[in-house]
Amino acid sequence: MIVTADLYDAHGDKMQVLEAQFRSFGKWRAFMGPAATVHTFENHHPVKAFVEEPGEGRVLVVDGEGSLKVGLMGDRLAESARKNGWAGVVILGAIRDSNGINALDFGVKALGTTARRATESIPGQRQVTITVAGAIIQPKDWIYADEDAILVSRTPLSA
Numbered sequence: 001m002i003v004t005a006d007l008y009d010a011h012g013d014k015m016q017v018l019e020a021q022f023r024s025f026g027k028w029r030a031f032m033g034p035a036a037t038v039h040t041f042e043n044h045h046p047v048k049a050f051v052e053e054p055g056e057g058r059v060l061v062v063d064g065e066g067s068l069k070v071g072l073m074g075d076r077l078a079e080s081a082r083k084n085g086w087a088g089v090v091i092l093g094a095i096r097d098s099n100g101i102n103a104l105d106f107g108v109k110a111l112g113t114t115a116r117r118a119t120e121s122i123p124g125q126r127q128v129t130i131t132v133a134g135a136i137i138q139p140k141d142w143i144y145a146d147e148d149a150i151l152v153s154r155t156p157l158s159a
Contacts, residue, residue, distance in 0.1 A: 002030040004149040011157045018150040020066075020111060020133035022090070025098055026078065028107030030146035031059065031088030034156075037139050039063040039125040042070040044077065044117060046124025047091075051077050055086030059143040063130040064093025070116045073108060075100025082106040090143065090150055092132045109145055 008015065036058045040046040050060055051073075060081065064072045073081075073089060075097035081089060088107035095101060095110045096117060127139045135152045137143075144151040 002032050002144055002146050004144055004146045004151050007144055007151060007157060011153065014157065015151045015153040016135035018133035018135050018152070020092070022109040022111060022150060024147050025095060025101045025108040025110060026104050026106040027102070028088060028105065031107040032142065032144045033057045033059045033087035035059055035061050035137055035139055035141045035143050037061050037063070037127055037130050037137055039128060039130050040072065041065050041122070042067050042118060043120065043122045043124065044070070044072045045121040046126065047072050048077055050126065051081035051084060051086060053084065055081060055084050057085060057087050059087050059145070060089045061130065061132060061137050061143060062089065062091040062093065063132050064091055066092050066111060068094040068112050068114055070094065070118050071096030071114050074117070075104070078104055078106055078108055088145060090132070090145060107145065109150060
């Protein structure tokens, strides 16, 4: 079980804390794994492309620039991520279909919800260094998430 407060107490000098209040969706309220990153603005298509690939226990971290206008993930994308072996998803932005996501054995952290989805397909940037809620996240950094916080470490940590 992941307890971010305990991890921070043990390794606070080796990690960053995301400085936003994320909401938890899905049945998994805690998850961890190496990061895969994507930057997209008001467009779920780059997220869809990523979750259709094997997740291999990674956490997809989405820099949606904090926009709550368009959902960057819905229940179908969350189910695809779950089926493809992703450990969880962190979205600096909104999701949609929260009731459907809440029924899944999966974990998603996002700023909020909306009914809107993208109408245009604009390319995003994959596997790039992103800044999410004050934390600089690189592909393969370690993400630790529970209902209290989301932590980032350059290396895997033990409690």
